[in-house]
Each structure stands twice: as C-alpha cells, then as structure tokens.
Amino acid sequence: xxxxxxxxxxxxxxxxxxxxxxxxxxxxxxxxxxxxxxxxxxxxxxxxxxxxxx
Numbered sequence: 001x002x003x004x005x006x007x008x009x010x011x012x013x014x015x016x017x018x019x020x021x022x023x024x025x026x027x028x029x030x031x032x033x034x035x036x037x038x039x040x041x042x043x044x045x046x047x048x049x050x051x052x053x054x
Contacts, residue, residue: 009034009035009038010035012034012035012042013030013031013032013034013035014031016030016031016033016034016042016045017030017031019045019049020045020049023049023050025049025050030045033045
C-alpha cells in the first residue's frame with residue numbers, strides 16, 4: 001500500500017513540476033513542495049499558481 005501512495009505522490013509531483021515549468025516558474029521547487037508536503041503541498045500549489053489560460 002505504501003508503494004502505491006509513493007507512486008501517486010511521485011506522479012503528482014511530476015505533474016506539478018511540469019505545470020510550473022509551463023507557467024515559467026521553478027519546476028523543482030514545486031516538485032519538492034508537493035512531494036514532501038503531500039496533499040497540503042498540492043493544495044498550496046493549486047492555490048498559488050498563476051491562473052493563466054491553461
């Protein structure tokens with residue numbers, strides 16, 4: 001079960017990094033935010049990211 005959660009958060013971190021890079025922000029910082037803070041990090045990223053045309 002832990003492996004599944006690890007894979008889910010890894011995928012969420014990669015998505016966040018790619019999203020940040022597409023928006024011109026630091027992808028590695030967003031990856032670390034999401035990966036280490038888990039759901040809280042994902043929520044933080046969704047709240048603070050630029051609301052562009054994506």
